[in-house]
Amino acid sequence: MKKARAAVILAAGKSTRMKSARSKVLHDVGGRSMLAWVKALADEVGVSRIVCVVGEANADVRAAAESMGMEIAVQEPQLGTGHAVLAAKENLKDFDGTVTILYADTPLIKADTANRVFEALDQGADVAVLGFDAEDPAAYGRLITDGDELMAIVEAKEASPEQLEIKLCNSGVISADNKSMFSALDRVENNNAKGEYYLTDVIEIMRADGRRAVSVIGDEAEVLGVNSRTDLALAEKAFQSDKRLQVMGEGVTLRDPDTVIFSYDTEIENDVEIGANVVFGPGVQIKQNATIHPFSHLEGCEIGEGVNIGPFARIRPGTIMGAGSRIGNFVETKKAVIGKDSKINHLSYVGDAEVGENVNIGAGTITCNYDGYNKHKTTIEDNVFVGTHSSLVAPVTIGKGAFLGSGGVITKDVPQDALALGRAEQVNKQGWAKRYHAAQQKRRNQKK
Numbered sequence: 001m002k003k004a005r006a007a008v009i010l011a012a013g014k015s016t017r018m019k020s021a022r023s024k025v026l027h028d029v030g031g032r033s034m035l036a037w038v039k040a041l042a043d044e045v046g047v048s049r050i051v052c053v054v055g056e057a058n059a060d061v062r063a064a065a066e067s068m069g070m071e072i073a074v075q076e077p078q079l080g081t082g083h084a085v086l087a088a089k090e091n092l093k094d095f096d097g098t099v100t101i102l103y104a105d106t107p108l109i110k111a112d113t114a115n116r117v118f119e120a121l122d123q124g125a126d127v128a129v130l131g132f133d134a135e136d137p138a139a140y141g142r143l144i145t146d147g148d149e150l151m152a153i154v155e156a157k158e159a160s161p162e163q164l165e166i167k168l169c170n171s172g173v174i175s176a177d178n179k180s181m182f183s184a185l186d187r188v189e190n191n192n193a194k195g196e197y198y199l200t201d202v203i204e205i206m207r208a209d210g211r212r213a214v215s216v217i218g219d220e221a222e223v224l225g226v227n228s229r230t231d232l233a234l235a236e237k238a239f240q241s242d243k244r245l246q247v248m249g250e251g252v253t254l255r256d257p258d259t260v261i262f263s264y265d266t267e268i269e270n271d272v273e274i275g276a277n278v279v280f281g282p283g284v285q286i287k288q289n290a291t292i293h294p295f296s297h298l299e300g301c302e303i304g305e306g307v308n309i310g311p312f313a314r315i316r317p318g319t320i321m322g323a324g325s326r327i328g329n330f331v332e333t334k335k336a337v338i339g340k341d342s343k344i345n346h347l348s349y350v351g352d353a354e355v356g357e358n359v360n361i362g363a364g365t366i367t368c369n370y371d372g373y374n375k376h377k378t379t380i381e382d383n384v385f386v387g388t389h390s391s392l393v394a395p396v397t398i399g400k401g402a403f404l405g406s407g408g409v410i411t412k413d414v415p416q417d418a419l420a421l422g423r424a425e426q427v428n429k430q431g432w433a434k435r436y437h438a439a440q441q442k443r444r445n446q447k448k
Helices: 034-044 059-067 081-086 111-122 178-185 199-208 229-249 432-447
Strands: 005-010 049-054 071-074 098-103 127-133 142-146 149-154 168-177 213-218 326-329 332-338 343-346 349-355 366-368 378-380 391-393 396-398
Touching: 005 034, 005 081, 034 049, 034 059, 034 098, 034 111, 049 059, 059 071, 081 178, 081 199, 098 111, 098 178, 111 127, 111 168, 111 213, 127 149, 127 199, 149 199, 168 178, 168 199, 168 213, 178 199, 199 213, 391 396
Parallel strands: 005 049, 005 098, 049 071, 127 213, 326 343, 332 349, 349 366, 349 378, 366 391, 378 396
Antiparallel strands: 098 168, 127 168, 142 149, 142 168, 149 213
16 A cells, blocks of 8 residues: 655755865756755655755755755754654654655665655565665675565674675665654664764664565665765766666767766757757757757757757757757857747857747847846847848847848848848048058068
């Protein structure tokens, strides 16, 4: 029988090894904070109550957790993981169901894995621990098992030489009936090498109560904890590797997979082709048959079917590209809706703009959208031709079918089908260049 689910997320660490003014768990992996990753995991597995345990010094973590809708418990002083979980006891005193302990610095656990921990309880176990086979067990706690049964968790500093040979290690994720968990935690003692209250001691206490303990095996890459910038880089690498495999498995071509950077929410349909050194910030959606050429950066945008982008393009938040449209090299867009089959091929900036269908925007064109205080909108209607090196001073509207001559500074609306010339009249001075060259050559000769 499936029981109600709660989660306690531990986030009270001091983050000293990160060497950062920002708390460790607010550093990003794949474009979102580690804390947000773990909150999303809890939501995905159907948790109805989430308590985030913070320290008094973690004001930034508390603010972030509250903004995500989590309950708050404060651990002060910080006397170990068991002590941290006990800080949430008051929050969950009336909760009837199972509780799982998660860690805000362990962002990559998959929902399927977390569900298997919960499901072990639904299938009759009283307490379940997520373990993993470590390539290098090092300082991890070891899971002591007897067949399917979990007998104990031994911290590395407390382990015997024989126990240190065990490769099955503790991830820290433990799930149990809420009342049983806190009953056991009330009896944890701190008579160990660190003088701390270990969460892992609840296994032996619950077994002494006649409870059944089991381990659930996960992948080592999922349970990677982050304590330093090096760990953060390893977590990022693990996420990117997994995301690349997922994307390619869904029918996307990556020309040089190791150089493509994704965010946690990147959505790409099949038959999209992505070149080398492309970076996706958060909030990117790409439809079928689009091509993203090398060295392009996309964030917060919607890319339509058959769109062609780059190389060396920057697509900023608020950009929506219609089917068959084109953004070329060294073009930047921001908060721009670009219609079907329109083209901005070279060296242009289009921001705060609405561009219709079948528009051609020439090289070096700029929408001048900012007056030093406010942003203003440029509207370019269907079938407009914008000549090279045009400056469109917003707010301005270019009517359907209009033609803008090259080099124009357009400050007024242009009517439909009109030609707009916004440059000064050319003046030719006959013979001036010849006289200039002669004078310069004479000056050079006099200096010799």
